[in-house]
Amino acid sequence: MLTEGTKAPDFTLQDKEGKTVSLSDFRGKKVVVYFYPKDNTPGCTKQACVFKEAYDGFKEDDIIVIGISKDSSESHQKFAEKYELPFILLSDPELIAIKAYDVWKEKKLYGKTSLGVMRSTYIIDEEGMIIKVFEKAKPDTNAYDILTFLEK
Numbered sequence: 001m002l003t004e005g006t007k008a009p010d011f012t013l014q015d016k017e018g019k020t021v022s023l024s025d026f027r028g029k030k031v032v033v034y035f036y037p038k039d040n041t042p043g044c045t046k047q048a049c050v051f052k053e054a055y056d057g058f059k060e061d062d063i064i065v066i067g068i069s070k071d072s073s074e075s076h077q078k079f080a081e082k083y084e085l086p087f088i089l090l091s092d093p094e095l096i097a098i099k100a101y102d103v104w105k106e107k108k109l110y111g112k113t114s115l116g117v118m119r120s121t122y123i124i125d126e127e128g129m130i131i132k133v134f135e136k137a138k139p140d141t142n143a144y145d146i147l148t149f150l151e152k
Contacts, residue, residue, distance in 0.1 A: 051143045
């Protein structure tokens with residue numbers, strides 16, 4: 001995992017419409033980048049829906065929310081439409097941002113070991129520095145944990 005006080009690696013990925021989005025597009029604004037394993041799975045759906053519930057709080061403070069997984073743009077589009085997600089979803093099938101942010105990890109499930117995206121969140125300030133890391137973010141509280149941290 002990257003640590004607080006580290007410069008956030010820039011990335012350029014496609015959104016759910018196939019448009020190119022770079023982290024540097026948002027310089028001058030706070031950005032929440034959350035990494036999640038897979039569209040339409042229980043934990044990831046819960047996390048996305050909680051971000052949707054909390055979205056007005058981010059919008060009020062002009063904070064950009066970006067979700068990243070290795071799913072395709074088409075998968076993101078269906079996911080966003082199904083749950084009416086108002087924030088940016090980026091597709092990273094080549095693991096560019098996922099590896100740059102060190103969230104591609106060995107995971108164990110039912111005794112099997114495999115590589116996958118570790119659910120985690122970074123808050124990046126207006127200058128592009130990481131100001132908070134939520135390692136092993138909890139799907140049902142992650143968005144509100146971020147808002148609470150930013151209110152300090």
